[in-house]
Amino acid sequence: MKKRRVVLSRSGVTSSVVYHLVNSANKEDKSNKVSQFSEVPDNEHYPTEKLLFDEITKESNRAQNSEKIITGEIEKCQKIGSYVWGKNSNINSCIFAGVYYIHGERLSQNDGLPIDNYGPGNTISGKLNVIDSSPNTTNLCITQILELSNSAGGDTNIYTRTGTSNDSYGNIVWSPWQKLQGIVNIPLTTSFDNYIDNGMYSGIQAPSGDMFMLIVLNNYAVVANVGQTRSVAQIKFSLSLNGGFSLHKRVGRGNETISWGEWSTI
16 A cells, blocks of 8 residues: 655644544555654654544643643632732732732731831732742742832832741741842942932942942831831941941931931941
8 A cells, every 4th residue: 555644733633634534545554553652763664643643632632731720820829819919918829830920009917028018008019930849749849039119118129938838738838038138339429318228238438439338227117107207227337448447327317308317436
C-alpha cells in the first residue's frame, strides 16, 4: 500500500476528519504503524492519524485543565477583595502563586498590610507577587513580595515575607514583613529640611564637603489616628575632608510646616 503523509495542526483537526482518513480505503495499513510515540525516529514505521489526534487531544485537555485551575485560584483571591481593596480585604488570603494588583482604600488595620495608616482617604495601590515553593500540599512554603504605594505617606516601598504550614492552606504562619531599604543618593545639598520621608539618604554637604549618611524617622502614620502632631527625627553621620567623624541628631514637629530643633552631638 502506498503510504502518504498527513500533517495535522492543533486547529482544524476533528474526530470526523481523522476517522475519514483512517478509513479512506476501508482498510488501515497495520503492518507498519506505531502504537505509541518514541523519542527515536523510525523511518520504517509511521504514527497513524488517530494516534496523532489522540495525543493532540490529550495535550489540549491538559492545557485547558491547567488554565481552569489557575483561573479558579485567581477568582478565589478576587472574591476576598485582593483586587479592589476595602474593609474586608486581607492579604493573608493571597496564597496562590501568581501576580496580583491591588487598589483601593485601606479601611482596616487588620488587613495584613505592612503600613500603619488607615481610614477613609488612605488610598493604596500595589503589585503582589506570590511564590510557592511547597514540596506538597501539607508542607507549605509561600513567599509574598509586595510593591506598595501609600498615598498618605507619599511613598512606595517593597516588602517581603514568607508563610509556612505543616497542615493546610488555612493554617499558614507568616513571618514579619521585611522592608527592602534603599538609600537615596543626594549628590550635593546645603540643607536637610526637606528630607522628611522615612528612609536613608547619602551624599555630600556643601560648602564643607563632608560626606554624610542621614537616617529619617517620620511618625505621620501613627499620630494621624490619635490626633497628635507629627514629629520627624534626623540622625546624621558625617565624615569630613580631613577624616574627622561626627554624629548629630535633631527633631522637627509640625503637620503642614515643620519647625526644626537645633542639631546636637550624640
